[in-house]
Every structure is written in structure tokens, then in C-alpha cells.
Amino acid sequence: MNPFLKAFYIFTKVCVRASFRIFFKKTTIIGKERLDFSAPSILVANHPQTAFDPISVVIRTPHIVFFLANYSIFNTPFRNWFFRTFYCIPVKRRKEDAKMGYLDNEKSLSMAANHLSGGGCLFVAPEGRSLHKRRINPLKTGAARIALDAENDNDFNLGLTIFPFGNNYESATRFRKNFVLNVGHPIRISHFKDDFEKDEKAAAKKIMDLVAEQLSNLTIDIQPAIDDRAFRQIEEILINELNQSEEAIFKKRKALSLSFLNLKETDSNAFGKLKSQALEYNKYRRGWCISDATIKNPNFSFYRIIYLILTFPIFIWGTINNLIPYLIVWYLANNLKFPVVYKNTVKILSGYVIVPIFYLLQTWLVSYFTPSSWMAWGYFLALIPTGLIAWWWKEEFGIIREKCRLNSLQSKRKEEIEKLKNYRKELLNFIERRDTVTRRSDLI
Numbered sequence: 001m002n003p004f005l006k007a008f009y010i011f012t013k014v015c016v017r018a019s020f021r022i023f024f025k026k027t028t029i030i031g032k033e034r035l036d037f038s039a040p041s042i043l044v045a046n047h048p049q050t051a052f053d054p055i056s057v058v059i060r061t062p063h064i065v066f067f068l069a070n071y072s073i074f075n076t077p078f079r080n081w082f083f084r085t086f087y088c089i090p091v092k093r094r095k096e097d098a099k100m101g102y103l104d105n106e107k108s109l110s111m112a113a114n115h116l117s118g119g120g121c122l123f124v125a126p127e128g129r130s131l132h133k134r135r136i137n138p139l140k141t142g143a144a145r146i147a148l149d150a151e152n153d154n155d156f157n158l159g160l161t162i163f164p165f166g167n168n169y170e171s172a173t174r175f176r177k178n179f180v181l182n183v184g185h186p187i188r189i190s191h192f193k194d195d196f197e198k199d200e201k202a203a204a205k206k207i208m209d210l211v212a213e214q215l216s217n218l219t220i221d222i223q224p225a226i227d228d229r230a231f232r233q234i235e236e237i238l239i240n241e242l243n244q245s246e247e248a249i250f251k252k253r254k255a256l257s258l259s260f261l262n263l264k265e266t267d268s269n270a271f272g273k274l275k276s277q278a279l280e281y282n283k284y285r286r287g288w289c290i291s292d293a294t295i296k297n298p299n300f301s302f303y304r305i306i307y308l309i310l311t312f313p314i315f316i317w318g319t320i321n322n323l324i325p326y327l328i329v330w331y332l333a334n335n336l337k338f339p340v341v342y343k344n345t346v347k348i349l350s351g352y353v354i355v356p357i358f359y360l361l362q363t364w365l366v367s368y369f370t371p372s373s374w375m376a377w378g379y380f381l382a383l384i385p386t387g388l389i390a391w392w393w394k395e396e397f398g399i400i401r402e403k404c405r406l407n408s409l410q411s412k413r414k415e416e417i418e419k420l421k422n423y424r425k426e427l428l429n430f431i432e433r434r435d436t437v438t439r440r441s442d443l444i
Contacts, residue, residue, distance in 0.1 A: 166218025
């Protein structure tokens with residue numbers, strides 16, 4: 001690779017990893033030991049969050065990764081030059097707008113196969129498009145076709161694998177939420193040599209069926225949307241009841257999702273009642289702007305109030321110095337006419353431009369009006385930490401407000417609050433029963 005492009009890749013990777021550490025409150029990687037793999041490989045992942053999905057995978061792998069990208073992003077001369085130069089290979093969907101021009105997909109797939117034959121690494125989103133849903137959509141066979149072609153060109157001695165990853169976001173649109181990356185097991189393509197020689201299309205489908213199975217196991221896969229909304233409420237209760245590692249919590253969430261889907265298949269009446277309770281609980285709770293964690297524990301913490309009092313000056317300082325760039329990024333993410341799946345991408349990309357500009361401008365003003373350069377440096381280095389403390393303070397203060405609101409409602413709407421608590425108790429009973437069944441099956 002061109003030394004400049006390699007340096008640019010490494011620099012960008014470091015910057016993106018740093019920004020993701022800020023954007024997500026906590027990142028958990030399950031199966032981290034499997035990230036130390038050897039190229040050539042095709043990395044695949046579910047695709048609910050546009051650019052976040054490939055980037056969250058690529059920044060944690062030890063290789064320089066190229067991307068199989070939708071041809072629509074190459075639709076201007078500059079973007080065509082930029083994306084082709086910086087690690088992207090264009091591929092066109094069947095229903096692509098005719099205005100995009102003709103693209104020979106076979107040529108693109110051949111380019112990808114040649115890249116892998118040279119020991120390269122490639123990211124492919126096999127669902128073909130990004131949808132803001134917790135489900136695995138039908139997979140395209142392009143990744144398997146590329147893999148089989150590359151292996152066939154090397155007499156099935158290349159050692160190529162397809163490597164699945166599961167992206168699991170706590171929220172699709174909110175800042176400082178948790179993220180879980182679930183690392184799957186590589187699928188070795190040479191094992192499908194006989195299948196390929198018998199029927200190429202059948203071999204590709206067989207591989208992608210295995211990929212789909214892994215992606216489903218690596219994520220929470222609930223459909224349709226109304227079922228997912230009900231399960232998210234049950235899932236939130238589960239999370240608030242557990243005091244375990246993020247990895248253990250994800251495994252519990254996955255087991256609970258399977259129990260939820262099993263109940264739908266085996267007892268439609270019980271499932272309907274459970275779903276109705278979850279949706280009603282969610283409706284009342286959200287209507288009163290009260291979190292499940294507050295309903296579980298409505299008591300005030302004296303130490304939490306003391307912390308907020310002591311850190312209030314930092315909150316004011318961090319808010320003053322970060323409010324304008326934050327509001328601009330928020331405005332762009334919420335007012336540009338993009339689908340919801342693009343919100344976080346817009347936040348990150350606009351933040352890369354707007355936040356440094358304001359930080360540098362503010363630091364310059366401080367250096368201009370203060371006698372010492374050390375003060376300016378200290379101010380600059382404190383911008384991000386004080387901004388994060390300000391965000392933490394806002395979230396913690398919001399919890400106290402929720403507790404005050406709940407205590408007020410308990411005196412004014414006692415019967416409704418009792419009904420809300422009974423809904424939660426019923427949902428918690430379902431969780432505990434299913435957890436008991438899961439533990440017994442594990443023992444067997």
C-alpha cells in the first residue's frame with residue numbers, strides 16, 4: 001500500500017477510536033480473543049446504523065480493511081475519486097437508480113476477489129442496506145461469491161474466512177449509551193470446495209445461511225417492530241435487575257429473547273398478555289417521564305446529592321464551554337432530512353468538524369486574553385473532560401428529578417402507580433421464570 005494511504009488509515013483509525021470512546025458510555029467486546037486473526041478475511045456484520053456498523057468492526061481489527069460500498073456514494077467526481085482512493089470498491093444493487101450509470105458488478109466482485117487473493121481484508125454488509133430494526137434481514141450472496149471466487153482462483157489453498165460480527169446498540173440515536181460488539185467464529189471457505197464444484201449458487205447460499213445463523217446468535221433478533229418494542233421494555237427490567245458484567249448481561253438478554261420468541265410460538269394467549277403488559281407499562285412510564293430504574297429504586301441517595309453539589313461548578317464550566325458546538329451538532333442531526341439510522345453518523349461526522357473548530361477558536365481567545373500559554377493549554381485539555389462531567393451531571397440530576405416526580409405521583413395517583421408497579425412485577429415474574437428454565441436446561 002502507498003505509505004501515505006497507510007499512514008492516513010492508521011491516523012484515522014486512532015481518531016475514530018478516540019471519538020467512539022467519547023460517544024459511547026461503555027463498549028464491551030465479547031469474544032475479543034478472536035480479533036487476533038490472520039488475513040485474508042471478509043468481515044460481515046448486521047447493519048442497523050449505517051457507517052457506524054463497519055467502522056465499529058474495522059477499528060478493532062489488526063488489519064487494513066477495504067469496503068464493498070454501495071455505488072450511490074460514488075455519484076460525484078470528487079466522491080468517486082475519494083472513496084475509490086480510500087479503500088472502497090463500488091458495487092451496485094439491482095434496483096439502483098438508472099441515473100447512477102452502468103456498473104459491471106462482476107468487475108467489482110473480481111476486484112474484491114483479487115484484493116483477497118493478495119492477502120487483503122474486506123468488509124461487506126450482507127444485508128445490502130441499513131434499516132433501524134433489531135432484526136437480521138435476508139442476506140445477499142455477494143460476500144460468499146467473492147470468497148468462493150478468491151478461493152477458486154487459488155485452488156482452495158488461500159485460507160480465506162468469512163468473519164461475522166454482531167453490532168448491538170443500546171440506543172440508535174442517543175449520546176453516551178452502551179455498545180456491545182459480539183465477535184463470531186470465522187467460517188473457512190475451503191470447507192465448501194466440494195459444494196462449489198457441484199453447484200456454485202448452492203454453495204454461496206449454504207455459506208450465507210451459516211452467516212445468517214451466526215449473525216442472529218450474535219444479536220438480539222426480534223420482529224416485528226411492535227414485538228421488539230415490548231421486548232425492549234422487558235429487557236430494560238432485566239438489565240436493571242442484574243449486577244453482572246456486560247458480557248453476562250448480554251447472554252441473559254439473548255436467552256430471554258429466545259424465551260420471548262418461544263412463548264409467541266407455543267402459547268399465543270400468554271404471549272399476547274405479556275406483550276400487552278409490557279406495552280402498557282412502557283406507555284405509562286414514558287408518559288410520566290420515569291425510567292424503570294427509578295421505579296425499581298425510588299429512594300434518594302444522600303451521597304449522590306452531595307456529589308452533584310460538589311461538581312456543580314464543573315457542570316457550569318463544562319456546559320458553557322461545550323454548549324454551542326453541542327447544540328449545532330444536535331440541530332444538524334435532528335433537522336437534516338435523513339432517516340433515523342443516519343442520526344448518529346451525522347452527529348459523529350459533524351462533530352469531527354464543528355467541535356475542533358470551536359475548541360481551537362475558544363482556546364485562541366483564552367490565549368489572547370491571558371498572560372500565560374500554560375493557561376490556554378490547561379483550558380484546551382480540560383474541554384473534553386469537563387464536557388463529559390457536565391453530561392454526567394445532567395443525567396444524574398435527571399434521575400433525582402424522576403425520583404421527585406415519582407414520589408409526587410405516589411401521593412396524587414396512588415392507584416395508577418400501584419398498577420404500574422404490578423405491571424413491572426408481572427414482567428419480572430416472566431423474567432425469573434424463564435431464567436429458571438434456562439438454568440435447568442443448562443444443567444441438563
